[in-house]
Amino acid sequence: MDRGNLKEILTVSTLNERIKTLLEEGFALVWVEGEVSNLRRPASGHVYFTLKDAKSQIRAVIFRSPFGGGWSRARGFEIEEGMSLVCRARVTVYPPRGEYQLVIDAVEPRGLGALQKAFEQLKARLDAEGLFDPVRKKPLPFLPKRIGVVTSPTGAVIRDILTVTRRRFPSTDILIAPVRVQGAEAPAEIIRAIGEMQITAGVDVIILARGGGSLEDLAPFNDEGVSRAIFRSRIPVISAVGHETDFTIADFTADLRAATPSAAAELAVPLRAELLGTVEAIRLRLTRCLRQQTGRRRDRIVDLQGRLRDPKRRLADARIALDDHLERIGFSLARLRETGRQQWLHLNVRLEHQSPRLRVEENRSRVQGFGKALSAALAKRAEWRRNRVQTAMALLSTLSPLSVLGRGYSITRRLPEGLILHRAGDAFLGQKVDIRLAAGSLQAEIIKIFKEPFDVQGKV
Secondary structure, X not given: OOOOOOOOOOOHHHHHHHHHHHHHHHOOOEXXXXXXXXXXXXXOOOEEEEEEOOOOXXXXXXXXXXXXXXXXXXXXXXXXXXXXXXXXXXXXXXXOOOEEEEEEEEEEEOOHHHHHHHHHHHHHHHHHHOOOOHHHOOOOOOOOOEEEEEEOOOOHHHHHHHHHHHHHOOOOEEEEEEOOOOOOOHHHHHHHXXXXXXXXXXXXXXXXXXXXXXXXXXXXXXXXXXHHHHHHOOOOEEEEEOOOOOOOHHHHHOOEEOOOHHHHHHHHOOOHHHHHHHHHHHHHHHHHHHHHHHHHHHHHHHHHHHHOOOOHHHHHHHXXXXXXXXXXXXXXXXXXXXXXXXXXXXXXXXXHXXXXXXXXXXXXXXXXXXXXXXXXXXXXXXXXXXXXXXXXXXXXXXXXXXXXXXXXXXXXXXXXXXXXXOOHHHOOOOOEEEEEOOOOEEEEEOOOOOOOOOOOOOOO
């Protein structure tokens, strides 16, 4: 066999590694659309499937999160066989089999049917967690001083809310948190606005509002993060999203659902004219009750005045009884003083016969002896504990990782979480690391990784 024209002969492993490097550098991040087939969910928590179209197919994997829990859901849906997906992924090669595949980190459903299915899945899951439980829903305040409105600052929604609140109770303060109510950025803005309302002074109720629209238009209000932000809110939330026929996840999570933004404003504030009428009716009833009660008490006083008798005779009897009691108390006190004096004399005689001086001397000698014995025991105990501490310190010094570091080893931790690295696969390119030495430490950045062969589950 003539090898004269071959400059280099590659092993299969080397060739696969070079192909892996080329693919990962050339397709660092791609968006791929296709249909799910051959779906598998092993006990490891990873999700394996094939992504295909009419002409081709490619293997794909979604790795389980290393921080616990399943794979990161996009809008809270579960991947199912036959579902159309748009995936964000990087292309890589598994060298032991020479196969290339997609490692996916984000997915979203494709088409209206998939969106509806994702909506139903998220609704069922949050309902099972108790986010829709009527027991935890908070009542609305009777007369809020300030209403927080989370909506778009333009359009008919905010104008309707302002018009209704001014008509029903003009003195109510309206605080507007401007957000996008459509598009990919809308959920994060809505979550941030609800969170800011929690730390804003004086907000008594929150209205989350937008007009109607298609299922795609209402997607921010079917977001799991928005639903959990509503659930965590300490302030009652009224959901006024869409019209009467449009239901969103936010409607189910909110403390109260309004058919329209105008209806939400009517539910949030009472009608000032009705309150004034109610107050006037209560004032009239209170005045009438006070007059009736005053008349009854006046009649009672007149009746008691007619039944009251001259108290002079009662006072005379009380004076005689008081003198009698004072005389009896004087006799009793004199008798008690004499009895106490006799008892004191008797006890004084007994005390003279029971002098404690000798017993005190004996006890003092015994205490001194006990003190010397105790001092000796304490000294012996302290010496025994000192020896134990020195032995433990010597053992601890031999087991200390710092002594290992002194022999030229080091400890590498991944920043920022401080996880100790055991394998090269625990880090990625550009990763910041902290290297602990026997004296001091270093901070470095990973510029190249040399890995041992491993399978897709990350096992050596």
